[in-house]
Amino acid sequence: MKLTAIISVIIIALTQSGCRRVEPGSVAAPQPTKGVPMSYEVEKSEQQWREDLTRDQYNVLREGGTEKPFTGKYYKFFEDGVYKCGACGEELFYSKDKFDSGCGWPAFAQPTQRENIEERIDKSHGMVRTEIRCAKCGSHLGHVFTDGPAPTGLRYCVNSAALEFNAMIGTEKKEEK
Template sequence: MRTKALILFLSVISVSCQAQETNPKDSVAMKPNVEKTDAQWKSDLSPEEYYILREAGTERPFSGKYNLHFEAGEYKCAACGAVLFDSDDKFESHCGWPSFDNVADNDAIIERVDRSLGMVRTEVLCANCGGHLGHVFNDGPTETGMRYCINSVALDFNGNSESKSDSTSTGH
């Protein structure tokens, strides 16, 4: 009886995982605009950037320079400079990584199923260069319901006075 229950459980898990693979934003055959050899990436990126962006690593929680950073501006891919997130979409999630509830442009990122570490998650990649940014979860506190949990190392910040934050300021 236990064997039948285990088989049924595994079947349900398998079907659930397969359903996640049909995500319309999922891109297994992505072809980034920026193509470099492994040697070029190693030359262009710091060892920590290479580990995060090219090897899908993760920085330690609460260690990143943008975790508690809330200036007005835009967050770009540290590997290629593509604009990924706007400061208006950043919020404090208390998870230890910069969190955003939306992307700057729907074409800025690629989402794909990540089955590493014995979990099924949605990995977020830069659509321009294919760099690993972090993961997205559907447990965000805002109306979008999304929490893009992004490594600070994968980001650069460009502060400016022309961001949406400044142009629509409500005094808070």
């Protein structure tokens, strides 16, 4: 009986480490989008998405998958630039807002613009979380939690496979010719 209780506590601790629950109505919790958009600025057939994305990108961006923690190409990557949606190129996060949260995925304190991120309630895996999606194409990015640094108190936990990085010089974008 004691062994079962100990194993249960360990399992609960392991499943909640790195990604804490967001309780509905908590003070700093982002407010999920009311309703889901009927259409996005960028729309493609599933066949087109499959052709345009790698297998890993498709799994994360279009099927809502999650890459294994501590494995993504941007997890320990800290260069100046902007992170864009891997599916449509929408600017999502600046490197100045990236921090090492220790959760196993790239973490950001805030998006480049609030309207570039769509939020939805996610009740999968026995938790209540706030899923984040690209507002331009509807692709899954990750989740947002309320355990981030000041001043926002938010941690946008994003899959590397959902992102593309563009370097910046100082605080100005590189000019594309």
